[in-house]
Amino acid sequence: MTTAHKALPDVRTVAESVTDPELPMLTLADLGVLRDVWVTHTGTVVVSITPTYSGCPAMDAMRDDLRRALRDAGYHDVEVRTVLEPAWTTDWISAAGHVKLARAGISPPHTAPVRAAGPVQLDLGGTVRVVRCPQCGSARTEEQSRFSSTACKSLWRCRSCLEPFEHIKEI
Amino acid sequence: MGHSDHLDEYGDAYGAIAEINDEQRWAFGSSFEDPLAGVDVSVPSGVDGDDLAAYCLMLGDDALILSHRLQGWVSWAPELEDDVAIANIALDLLGQARLLLARAGKADGSGRDEDAYAYLRPASEFRNVALVELENGDFGHALARLLVFSTYRLGLLDQLRTSRDPVLAAIAAKGVKEVTYHRDYAARWMLRLGDGTDESHRRAAGGLAAVWPYVAELFVPHPIELRLVDAGVGVDPSTLRAEFDSVVEQVLSAATLEFPPEPATLASTPDAVSAPGKGRDGRHTGSLTGLLDELQGLARAHREATW
Numbered sequence: 296m297t298t299a300h301k302a303l304p305d306v307r308t309v310a311e312s313v314t315d316p317e318l319p320m321l322t323l324a325d326l327g328v329l330r331d332v333w334v335t336h337t338g339t340v341v342v343s344i345t346p347t348y349s350g351c352p353a354m355d356a357m358r359d360d361l362r363r364a365l366r367d368a369g370y371h372d373v374e375v376r377t378v379l380e381p382a383w384t385t386d387w388i389s390a391a392g393h394v395k396l397a398r399a400g401i402s403p404p405h406t407a408p409v410r411a412a413g414p415v416q417l418d419l420g421g422t423v424r425v426v427r428c429p430q431c432g433s434a435r436t437e438e439q440s441r442f443s444s445t446a447c448k449s450l451w452r453c454r455s456c457l458e459p460f461e462h463i464k465e466i
Numbered sequence: 467m468g469h470s471d472h473l474d475e476y477g478d479a480y481g482a483i484a485e486i487n488d489e490q491r492w493a494f495g496s497s498f499e500d501p502l503a504g505v506d507v508s509v510p511s512g513v514d515g516d517d518l519a520a521y522c523l524m525l526g527d528d529a530l531i532l533s534h535r536l537q538g539w540v541s542w543a544p545e546l547e548d549d550v551a552i553a554n555i556a557l558d559l560l561g562q563a564r565l566l567l568a569r570a571g572k573a574d575g576s577g578r579d580e581d582a583y584a585y586l587r588p589a590s591e592f593r594n595v596a597l598v599e600l601e602n603g604d605f606g607h608a609l610a611r612l613l614v615f616s617t618y619r620l621g622l623l624d625q626l627r628t629s630r631d632p633v634l635a636a637i638a639a640k641g642v643k644e645v646t647y648h649r650d651y652a653a654r655w656m657l658r659l660g661d662g663t664d665e666s667h668r669r670a671a672g673g674l675a676a677v678w679p680y681v682a683e684l685f686v687p688h689p690i691e692l693r694l695v696d697a698g699v700g701v702d703p704s705t706l707r708a709e710f711d712s713v714v715e716q717v718l719s720a721a722t723l724e725f726p727p728e729p730a731t732l733a734s735t736p737d738a739v740s741a742p743g744k745g746r747d748g749r750h751t752g753s754l755t756g757l758l759d760e761l762q763g764l765a766r767a768h769r770e771a772t773w
Contacts (some may be wrong), residue, residue, distance in 0.1 A: 343504065349640050350561025355499050376504025379565070379636035382643060414709050415620055415642065417716055418650045419657060441647060442551035446558065450547065466643045 303369040306340050307332045313364045316356040317445050320399040323357060327387025331377050340365055343376045347383050348446040385447075385465050402429045402451065402462035426462050427451035438462075500579065501564045502633070507572035510630050513697045518631065519574030520593065520690050521700055524746055525622075526566030527594035530584060531754070532615055533559035534761055538602050551651055555612070558644040560723065585765035589754045595745040597680040606669030606762040609678045613652035617713045618684045620645040621706040628697075630698035652668055653717045660721025671723055678726040685710070688746040698773045 311324035323329040323344065330343040337355045342361050346354050358375040365373045385404040388396075393403035405424060425434050433455035441464065443450040448461040509515045535554035543549045564580050571578040597615060602608060623645060626638035659670035685707045687695075694700025715721065718725060 309578075343736075346501075346561075348558060348561060349565060349637070349644060350557035350559070353556075356503070358499065358503075374504065377502060379502075379505060379640060380632065382636070382640040408723075413645050415624060417653055417713055419717070419720060420654050440547035440551060441651065442547070442554040444550075446554055450550075457693075466647075 306334060306365065306368075307368060309364055309368045310340075310342050310361060313357070313360050315351050316353045316360065318396070318399075318401075320395045321388075321392050323361070325389045325392030325395060327383065327385075327389065327392075328357065338372055340370045340373045341376060342373065343378045345378045345383050350446065383466075385463055388463070396463065399446070400429050400460055402426050402460060404463040404465045407465040414439070426451055428456060428458065429460050430458045431456040436460075500568060501561075502568045502572065505633060507569065507633055508700065509571065509573055510621055510632075510697075513631065513699055514693070515573045515575055517690050517693055518699065519570040519576075520564045521694050522570035522573060522634070524593040524688070525693075526563045526570065526583070527592045528598050528615075528619070529559040529566065530563035531592070531594045531613075532598040533557075533563060534601075534757055535598065535602055536608075536612075539608055544605060545575075552608075555648050555651065558641075558648065562637065562641050562644070567639070569633050581765065585762045589750050589758055590748040592748060592750065592754060592758075593746050594750075594754075595680070595683050596751060597677060597684065597755060599745075599751060600677070601753050602682065603673065603676060604669055606666070606671075606673035607676055608653040608673070609652050609659065610670065610673030612648065613656055613714070613717060614677055615686075616645050616649035616652055616708050617704065620649050621709050622701050622703065624700040625706070629700070634699065649713075651722075656717050656723070657721045660718070662722040667722070670721065671726075674718075674723060675726045678728065682728065683745060690746075 309327060310438075311322055313323050313329075315323055315326050315328070318326065328344050328345070328347060330345050332340070332342050334340055340381050344354070344361070352379070361375050362373050372429055384407050386407050388404065396403045405426075417453045426436050426438070427434050428436050428451075431453060433453055435454040436451050437454060437461070438448040441449045443461050447463055447466075449464045450459065452460050453457050508520055533556045536552050536559070539552045540549050540556075543552055567580040567583040570583060571580070584670075597611065600611070620642065623638040623641040627635055627642065629635040629638065656670055659666040661667070685703045687702050687704050691700050691702060695702045715725070717723075
């Protein structure tokens with residue numbers, strides 16, 4: 296950080312405080328979407344973010360939110376870069392992120408499956424994961440659909456408290 | 467903006483819609499920016515930029531056109547959950563298409579953006595295979611097509627992860643994760659339909675029979691693909707057939723379905739469109755023209771429109 300910025304809040308702290316447009320209980324840092332924040336020798340703040348899914352419609356909103364937050368903090372020269380590699384994984388969601396998701400009634404992901412060598416294996420439905428209901432904690436749950444309101448979630452139902460809930464699917 | 471001063475910024479719907487800038491959008495998901503912003507898009511040494519761009523269009527157009535067909539299913543699927551599933555799959559494919567079309571514009575030096583490719587090209591410049599442009603049929607047809615397409619594409623993207631073009635490699639690595647569950651979704655539905663009632667079995671078998679004549683085209687290498695294989699950038703699709711057959715066999719046998727007969731020659735394909743690789747060369751059925759009328763109509767009528 297250059298001396299000119301000494302009086303301003305730390306760029307990383309500002310960038311890390313920006314929340315996800317679709318999961319507003321999480322910051323972009325919690326979600327693992329914020330990859331890096333640095334200041335160039337000419338004073339440009341560079342923030343790199345990575346999309347969760349290829350079609351994530353929130354990327355543009357994230358860019359704007361980052362620029363706005365940094366501008367409000369006094370940084371006017373901001374560049375938001377996309378990084379595609381390595382591909383985002385739910386394993387990057389922080390421990391704090393897991394707690395925040397559960398508190399918001401969304402079941403956090405397990406560890407992403409490790410892919411075996413060779414071609415990608417077909418899953419005809421044999422794999423059953425235990426997902427606990429974020430409302431009542433019961434393990435008597437069932438997956439309704441692998442797809443839900445956003446690309447990153449699947450739809451579940453609790454057979455104990457009968458509430459529906461969403462689970463962040465592991466990728 | 468010419469609106470009355472007494473209206474606050476939220477009281478003027480037109481102003482809110484028209485006033486597009488970096489930090490104000492009229493709806494979530496609007497006001498798109500370059501999906502490759504900040505990504506190093508230089509063309510690897512020894513690679514022809516026009517070839518690379520054409521290849522990106524092949525892979526991108528497949529995704530764009532099938533995404534559009536799948537979008538046509540939303541609200542027509544048998545269950546709300548399937549509307550949501552199909553919309554999600556269509557969104558993933560659209561995202562892959564955006565990245566690939568954007569990469570094409572950086573590779574051929576034309577500087578065209580994703581919208582220029584999606585909205586302003588005539589059918590003869592689209593490089594998708596015929597399979598993805600076929601009109602929507604019944605649900606069995608939709609799932610049979612998705613099974614065939616996602617099985618082919620997963621094998622392709624998986625190989626492409628080691629492409630010498632780091633942008634393609636990254637797009638592929640991301641796509642593999644997505645197409646894996648697209649294929650699982652299609653496979654599970656084929657299982658339910660095939661091993662379900664007589665009627666559902668009939669629909670699944672009918673869907674497979676309808677799309678099968680278009681399978682061969684997927685695996686016919688185009689000269690551009692072969693040049694890019696030599697350059698370490700592309701995948702020879704003919705190498706993907708064995709894995710494709712083995713995966714489809716796994717699904718069909720679990721679903722009590724049979725492989726449809728392969729047409730003896732590609733000339734016997736309905737519409738006689740798909741002589742080897744003709745989709746890759748811009749030769750298409752009338753279905754694509756109709757699809758593009760719908761996809762491109764607004765953009766062509768209002769060249770200055772933004773969204």
